[in-house]
Amino acid sequence: MRASRLVALLLLLQNRGRTTARQLAEELGVSVRTVYRDVEALGAAGIPLYGEAGHAGGYRLVDGYRTRLTGLTADEAQAAFLAALPGAAAALGLGEALATARLKLRAALPAELREHAELIQERFLLDAPGWYGGADRVPHLTAVAAAVWARRAVVLRYRRWRAPEEIERRVEPYGLVLKAGRWYLVAGGPSGVRTYRVDQILGIRPLEDEFAAPDGFRLAGYWKDHLAGFRARLHTAEALVRLTPEGARRLGVAPAGDGWTETRVPIESIDHAHREFLRLGTDVEVVAPAELRDRVAETVRTLAARYEGRP
Structure with a gap:
């Protein structure tokens, strides 16, 4: 935990230049005292940074120094693809990884592109959920996501609209889709590939069984066909x-x-x-x-x- 925070602190200084201890503390979600200790640790590790006192002071790196610690971890790479949906990343347990990935991506950009990226973030925002629907409670989303990542089968206890309303079924989770603020699980089962609303999952039991998605299966392609079929059935x-x-x-x-x-x-x-x-x-x-x-x-x-x- 502390190692990732030290990397984040270093990248913040590289991206922003002079930054006060209070600003760093707010960004990292720690106390100012913790920032002081982390700065000392970076200095002891040979990172050329120094502090300036006064109203316009703060910490900064020596001019010309740039860290090479910009490679993304697996979690950070996954989170980077959810950069436009920080709420979704947080729901999947990737909120911290997303924040670190953004810092690393900014650090890797030339100055002019980094400034352009910051302007985009300031001026454009994607808010996916609709106006009148409250956020769904999805207590089992993290467990479902873990099964998707690991390619392991699960047993779902699921509530559906027709009788029997509550069923239990072994499925192989192929992927997750976030549509209009609602999570859907695409999974293979006894009746083929089906779509399940994650907020209607009443329980989930992970299994040791590993699986591979069918040859030629593509989540985006399946979802496109699913929506087309849904619209065709909608108005009969x-x-x-x-x-x-x-x-x-x-x-x-x-x-x-x-x-x-x-x-x-x-x-x-x-x-x-x-x-x-x-x-x-x-x-x-x-x-x-x-x-x-x-x-x-x-x-x-x-x-x-x-x-x-x-x-």
């Missing part, structure tokens, strides 16, 4: 509706004029369409199918009765 029916100009705008339909627009829209199911069309309130009238129209009408009658006579 359609509804005939009439929309006000506002309703047409909200559904992304070109209005026929200032009055009502009649159009057909794809729907996933009667239940799903019932919920979605109710969101449009008086800006939509369902014409067909009859089952959907009747469901919406019954809901409207129930709401009218509930609010009748209320102030």
Whole structure:
């Protein structure tokens, strides 16, 4: 732990130049006293650095000195590929490795490119999760990730939407995907390759069985096909509706004029369409199918009765 911190301190001084002990302490998450001890240790190891007193003082390396300690460890290399998603790296237990990898990458860059990289970090931010969904609790993510790295089979206890709702299954974890703030496990099992939501994993038991992914399997390719299949299955029916100009705008339909627009829209199911069309309130009238129209009408009658006579 201390060795990696000393490397991080050295790289911070190399990247930033003069830096105060308090700034170093905040960056490394340690006390100022610990920074003093670490600086002494680096000096005793022959690193040419010195401190300057005063308001504009701080520690710095002798001009012209550059460390060669910029090779990435395995964890740091893995974390580097998650550099745009620090939250994801932290969730996988690679937060500290990511911070060190960034320092090493900066140290390896020429000064002008290092300045450009810092400007990008200051001006652009990727925030993957959606607005209205809270962060999923994924207590078993670290164990799942460990099985993915080690290529070892696991037994999952999993909750799904259809009966039986809770199942136990031996799977071979091929990879993890982070989609819209939610983690998915892609794994092989008795029925072939399947996708599991990590937040629905109730328990995980690692096995000693090692495995190899099927020949030709590529995680990115599988996920692309999975999404295409999901979208194809999503809208298997359609509804005939009439929309006000506002309703047409909200559904992304070109209005026929200032009055009502009649159009057909794809729907996933009667239940799903019932919920979605109710969101449009008086800006939509369902014409067909009859089952959907009747469901919406019954809901409207129930709401009218509930609010009748209320102030």
